[in-house]
Amino acid sequence: SYPVQNAFARSDTLFQLALHPWFASLWTRLMNFKGNTAASIADLNGYLQQMARRQLDGQAPPFFCFVNLMEPHLPYWPPEPFVQKYAPYFKTNREARDFLREYNAQPYRWMAPLPQPLSPLQAQVLRDIYDAEVAYQDHLLGSVFETLRHTGLEQNTLVAIVADHGEGLGEHDFVGHAFVVYEELIRVPLILHYPGYFPAGKRVATPVSTRRLFHTLLEAAGFRPSLSLANGAPRVSLQLRREIARLSLSRTLAGEDPEQGVVLSEAFPPQILLRAMENRNDNLLQARACYDTRRALYEGVTKLIQTGDRPSLYNLEQDPAELQDLLAAGIPSEPGSLSPQAWLDRLRQGLRQWLEWAESRRPSTAPRRVDMESNTDLVRRMQELGYLE
Template sequence: MAFCNNPLVGVVNNGLRRGFQSFLNYSGLMTSRPNQVGVDRNLFDRYRQVFKRFLASTISSMQDAFARSDFLLNLSFSPLTAPLWQTALSFKGNTARSLNDAARLLIERDGVAEDQPIFSFINLMGVHMPYHPAQQFTERFAPHILHDKTAQRYLRHFNSDVFGWYAPLTNIMDEQDKVTLDGMYNAEVATQDELVGTFLKKLSSSGRLDKTLLIVCADHGEHLGEKRLIGHSLSLYNELVRVPLIIRDPGSDLPRGTAVEHFVSTRRIFHTALAAANLADETEEVLTLAQSSTSDPDSGTVFAEGVPPQNVVQMLHRRRPQETQELGCDQARRAVWSETHKLIQTGDDRLELYSAIDDPGERLNLRDILPERVEALQEYLQTFVSHAGVTVTTREQ
C-alpha cells in the first residue's frame, strides 16, 4: 500500500506506482481516498467509479504534460501561476489525512490475513517548499517572521518564485534571509514531526507498532543558501545527501538504542525490508542493514549519483548561464565516501575532496593537499560506474 503526497510520484506518470496493490494519492487535482478503493455495490456505484477513473486518467495526463513540456513547465514557474497550482494541485498533499488513513488501514487490516506481512510506503511532502508551517512552530523556530515586515516580504517572494527553488544564487545569501529560511524549514520539520508522532501513537495504542518494522528516512536534504545553492537538484553536498535514517525493529536484528557509526547507503533499506518479511534471497540477505561494522558488505563505502533534470538545466542556461557554468549545475555528479574522506566528481574533471569526519560543512577542499587519496577514491568511482554499466546524461524531471 502506498500513501503518497508527492506530485512527482503520485501525479506524474513515471512508473513509480507499479507493484502496489493500492496507491492512494493526496496531491494533484483529483486525490484518492481509501473509500474509493473497494467493491462496487450497485449499478450507480459502478458508473461512478468508471467516470472517476476516466476523469482521473484525463487529469493525470494533463498534469504529466506540465512536467514534460518545457513551455508548460516555464509557465508553471511563473510567479503569477505558481500560487494557483500550489493551491489547486494540493502540491504538498495532505500529511494529516494520509497518516490517518494509513493508521486506520494498518490497524484494521481489512481483507488481510493476520500472519500476512504488509509493506506500506508513506511519502510525506510537508517539508518541501513553499513554507507554510503550523503557527505554533513558526512562533518557536522563526518568531521574527511574525513582526518583521522585511522578512515577510522576502518569504512571500521566495514562496512564489518557483525558479528560485532550483536556481543557483548570483551572490552569497543575505544573512537575515538565511535566518528566515532556516527558521521556516525547521518549523516545517517540526510540523511534520508532530503529525508523525500522532500516527505512531495510534499504532502503539492499537498494539500494531510492536509488530511493525518502522523505517523513517528522507530521500534528500535541502540547500538553503549554502554554497550559493537552493533546493535539492544540483549537488551531492552533505546538505542534500546526509539524511536521517531511524529504524525501530520489534525483533532483535536491530537492537534498540544502537547507532551505526560507519557510512551506510539508503539503497539498503530495500534489502532490510525484504529480509524482515522473510522474502530476501541470499544475495539480498547480506545487504540488510542488520549488520555489524565488521560484516558490512560495503565495508563502509557508499556511493551517490546526481543527474540534474534536463528541463531545469535548460531554464538555468537561459536565465542563469554564468552561475550554471561556474558551479557546474548542468553536470552529472558522483560521490564516494570511504573511511574518513568523501570525493565529489562533477562532470569529467571537477574534483572536491573533504574530510568526512572533521569537515561536515565541506569548507576545505583537500584535492591538492591529498592527491593520492583523490586518485584512490577516483578508482572507486570508476569501478562503480563500470559496474553500473550506464552512460549518464541529464534527465527529464
C-alpha cells in the same frame, strides 16, 4: 491529474509557464502541490487500525505500506505554533515575511544557483521556517507511533523512516534539492524500529546507502527467493539471495558492515529544469557546472566529489560543512595519512569500480514485444500515467 502533469513535464513552454510568479502560488498552495500531510497521516492511522482489527479476527495477511510525506517542500507555510517556536521574530518582522512570500512565489528564481550568497536574515528565515516544517511533520508522525502502540501492531511491524533527499538552504550558494552532492542534500535520516530484530537505541556512525533498505526489508520479512518461479516468471538469481543476506543493514548493526563505509551518491543534471533556466542564467549555470553529472564517493570520513572531470576532496570529521577542498589546500585528509593525491587516486579507482559494477547490472534496453490486446491492466495503467491515449 496525470494527463495535466505529464503535459507540463513534456513541454518546456508549459513548464516555464508553471514557474511564473503569477502561477506558482496557484499550483503550489491552492492546488495542494505538496499534498496534505495531516490527511495522509489520518489515512495511514485508519489503515493501521483496520489491519489491527483484521488481525484480531484472524483475517489479516502481512501488509506493506509506503507513505511519501511532502511537508518540508515548498511552499513553506508551517502552522503558527511551529513558526512561533522556531521563528519567534517572524510575525513582527516584515522583511522576513516579505522574503518568505517571494521565496514561495518564485521557485524558478530560487531553483537556479544563487548569484550571490543569501543575506544573514534570508539564511536565518529559511533555516528556521524549514525547521518548523520538519517539526510539524514530526509532530504528525507521532500519532502513527501511538496507533502502532495502542493497537499492538508495534511488536510485529518493521518501521523504516528515511528521506529521499535533504534540502539546500543557501549552503554552497544553492537552495532546493537539485544539482549538488554536498551533505545538505544527501545525508538524510534513516531510522529502523523492529522489536526483537533490531537492537533498540543503537546508533551507527558508518555511512550506509539507502539502497540497502531493499535488502533489509526483504530479509526481515523472511523473503527467500527460489532459483526459479512458477508460471513462467523470470528466474531469481542466486546472486540476489546472496545480496539480501550480505547487504541487509542487520549486518551493519551487528558490526559487520559489508561495504566498510564505502558509499556512492549521484546527481544527474535535471534537463527540463535546465532548459527552463538557461535563457536567463546560462552563464551562471555554466560557471557552477550545472550541466555536469556529479558523483560522491565516501570512504570513512573522506569524501570525493567528482563534478564532470573536476575532483574535490573533503574530511567530513574535520570539515562537516565541506568548505575546505583538501586538493586545493594540498593537505592530507588526516595527520600522517595519505597525501591528497594518493587519496584522490584511491577514491577515483573506487568510483570507477562502482560505475563498472552498475553498468554490468544495467537491464537490457532491447525493446520487448507486448500483447496489448490481452493485457488490459497494463493498458489501463499506461493510460493513467499518460503514456497512451
